[in-house]
Amino acid sequence: MIRPILSLKRLSFDKAEGKVCYQYGKDSSELERMDNLEFIARVTSHIPDKGQVMIRYYGLYANAHRGKKKKAGVDSSCPPIIGDEASFIPSRGWANMIRKVYEVDPLLCPRCGGQMSIIAFIEEHKVIDKIINHLKLTFHAERPPPPQVVQQELMMAAEEGEKYF
Numbered sequence: 001m002i003r004p005i006l007s008l009k010r011l012s013f014d015k016a017e018g019k020v021c022y023q024y025g026k027d028s029s030e031l032e033r034m035d036n037l038e039f040i041a042r043v044t045s046h047i048p049d050k051g052q053v054m055i056r057y058y059g060l061y062a063n064a065h066r067g068k069k070k071k072a073g074v075d076s077s078c079p080p081i082i083g084d085e086a087s088f089i090p091s092r093g094w095a096n097m098i099r100k101v102y103e104v105d106p107l108l109c110p111r112c113g114g115q116m117s118i119i120a121f122i123e124e125h126k127v128i129d130k131i132i133n134h135l136k137l138t139f140h141a142e143r144p145p146p147p148q149v150v151q152q153e154l155m156m157a158a159e160e161g162e163k164y165f
Helices: 036-044 063-072 093-102 125-135 147-161
Strands: 011-014 019-023 031-034
Touching: 019 036, 031 036
Parallel strands: none
Antiparallel strands: 011 019, 019 031
């Protein structure tokens, strides 16, 4: 058996009462007593029917995958060679959202007015801070944020300082 349904160390037989005892918890006080027929019924309920699938295979090990390879005439002993993945092309959905919310085109060059192309996305905060400090950039918003954002920030600051307006 790959995984037994019960532990023989926890199983015992009480001859005086004629009952099977099974310790189901960590304490020895957690003991379940049942007659012989009930015990056999419980154990046999865990035995699978003939032909019932107990282990399922997915991906390369699945029968369907192996059958497709066999029909295609591909040697199944050689693992498939994975080619170079296509380079990730980010969607421009984020640029449209920024354009709608802030009414500014993020892909428009501020110097010449031409269309910029995306070279890479930098996500590490340390690298971003290093670039900003090197270029000596400071950011100032051209217009203030919407009023509900300011109100939320004031409420958060009040909760931190436990001061209420």
